Amino acid sequence: MRVSVDQNLCYGSADCVFRVGSVFTTVDGFGAVVPGREDSGDDPRVREAAEQCPSQAISITEGREGTR
Numbered sequence: 335m336r337v338s339v340d341q342n343l344c345y346g347s348a349d350c351v352f353r354v355g356s357v358f359t360t361v362d363g364f365g366a367v368v369p370g371r372e373d374s375g376d377d378p379r380v381r382e383a384a385e386q387c388p389s390q391a392i393s394i395t396e397g398r399e400g401t402r
């Protein structure tokens with residue numbers, strides 16, 4: 335499953351980075367997915383980060399990179 339951050343919703347708390355630093359990072363002060371880790375939506379820690387994001391900016395969607 336794919337994980338993404340909507341930077342229009344994110345306000346840069348960086349909670350996601352503290353939770354799963356291997357998948358989330360910050361770019362220009364806003365949350366972002368580490369390049370190449372967009373396919374990490376199956377990781378329970380990533381799901382938890384999405385649930386706990388204070389602005390609900392993290393989305394987990396069906397599908398994998400390269401199967402389109």
Ligand code: SF4
Binds near residue numbers: 343348386
């Ligand atoms: S936890 Fe949510 S609001 Fe905070 S940096 Fe990550 S995506 Fe942005």
